[in-house]
Amino acid sequence: MDTVFIAGVGMTPFGRHLGQSVKDLTRQAVQAALQDAGCERAQLQSAFFANATQGHMEGQHMVRGQLALRSMGIAGIPVVNVENACASASTALHLAVQQVRSGAADIVLAVGAEKMVSEDKARMFAAFDGAWDVHDVQASKARLLAMGEGVTPPAGSQSPRPYSVFMDIYAAMGRLHMGLYGSTQAQFAAVAAKNHGHSVHNPLAQYREAMSVEQVLAAPPISYPITLPMCSPVSDGAAAAIVCNAAGLKRLQGNASRAVRVLGCVLQTGSDRAADNLQNHLVRKAAHRLYAQAGVAPQDVNVAEVHDATAIGEVLQSELLGLVPEGQGGLAAERGETALGGRIPINPSGGLESKGHPIGATGLGQVFELVTQLRGEAGSRQVPGVRIALAENGGGLAGVEEAVACLTLLGR
Known part of the structure; x- marks a missing residue:
């Protein structure tokens, strides 16, 4: 081949x-x-x-x-x-x-x-409305929002202003993670603060202002546990x-x-599963295929760009890809393991949360960053000694997960 x-x-x-x-x-x-x-x-x-x-x-x-x-x-x-x-x-x-x-x-x-x-603005936000089954909207919404049951949002933690329904769904995924593993809103905020810090060094990023965990938590709420800086922009x-x-x-x-x-590149669509059956999540399945195709293991990866449409997305994907132990994505961010200088830097570009998310270009934006890292040309956001880089890009919703995910491994 x-x-x-x-x-x-x-x-x-x-x-x-x-x-x-x-x-x-x-x-x-x-x-x-x-x-x-x-x-x-x-x-x-x-x-x-x-x-x-x-x-x-x-x-x-x-x-x-x-x-x-x-x-x-x-x-x-x-x-x-x-x-x-x-x-x-x-x-x-x-x-x-x-x-x-x-x-x-x-x-x-x-x-x-x-x-x-x-x-x-109405047309702009409506662009996302076709990214799930338009013939089954109410049932899909109920099924996805049910993932967050068991964790009660505090009073005043939902925005009164218009926003994409997908933020409610990411929030439900976050509350599911909180219920299963004990993760906290502060840990999700640590992911956002990390990525906003990374983007300061990226001249192509949409947002280039550092934020602390405290600033992320104090920002306007969207849908608990998500606040505005935890979300990717339009x-x-x-x-x-x-x-x-x-x-x-x-x-x-x-x-x-x-x-x-290109060491490997796989495309995976989802399948029916229970919300808490993360062993059969499409990204986990795609990751197994990708690592087998490339002949590497998760611990061989030096840097990753993952689909953080919200900070919760990064927590989930870092675990599903095997970069951190199951249930510890937020804890890893809180400890600095996924920051520049940490054990496995994730989203050195600033991720979707800070670099931006023009959805038809996002996956190749991730590849741009990883090629730059592998060449050693990323300047002050350079991860030292990069040999293998991983991109994960997901899209749409079907059942209780993304409708599609594409994973790419690059190397020197």
Whole structure:
């Protein structure tokens, strides 16, 4: 089986870009990735374009990738549009890796772009409404919120302002974790404080102000135990990667020693299970497949970017991936184990909570960070001696878990 490389990456700043279009953001990220790889546009043999909300926000359906890429002179090659909830960008990467690994192409582009920020707040927040079964909304909501039973939210711990229903669901997952393992709101706040601290060192992050645990706890509540700084913001942005095999790498003009190997990449959908049966969680299943594919163990991982749409998400994923013992994700953050300088740094980019979460670009934003770490080019947020890096990107809801998760292992 051919070795697959990521030869180049590019990423826009994540944040509010009201004056820029999906085409503008795509152009910036793709041009940066091409330059990083030393790749000409004419060398691209196919492209996978990820986007999740342009249809909802702008009415642009069906040919988003063809239009965004043609606007920058990329045409005449196969372009596949990828929509897979918040895992869209990592799914685009997965498909690019599979195409290169199969021998069908030597040099492939994976790109994700999203424009979510709008003056129309109702439309903006409604973009998330299709990420679960729209024919079973009330039953789905009841099933998911039931996970939080047994832990009573204190008075005044729910926001009176509009917010996504998914925050209520993450909150229920957090209360389930509190009930099962004794985790605390302060531990979830430690995750958020860590990530806001990391983002200070990331020039592409949406938020770059450090916060203490006390500040996170004192911030406006959203849905107990979540406060505002524990949540990812609504964001615009784009990220891209040039994927190739050894033959393709030789044809590029970039420094081949900066290329990063794709050790494994798996895509997993969920299945029916009881809420407390975390042994059969889709991310745990995907992690077993990924480690087997790459021939490594969780303890071999030096750095990880995980899907922290809320701080609770990071706690859950760190455990499901085997990076910390079951039930100790919050405790590990509280002890500093998952911070820069700790045993297993998680989300050195600042994570979704601080770097931002333009959902069709998020997975490739994670890959941008990990490639930068593996190259030793992350500056003041650099994790020393990185050899193996892990990305976990999930999306949507089905049953009592994410509808899909994509995991990627990268190495030098």
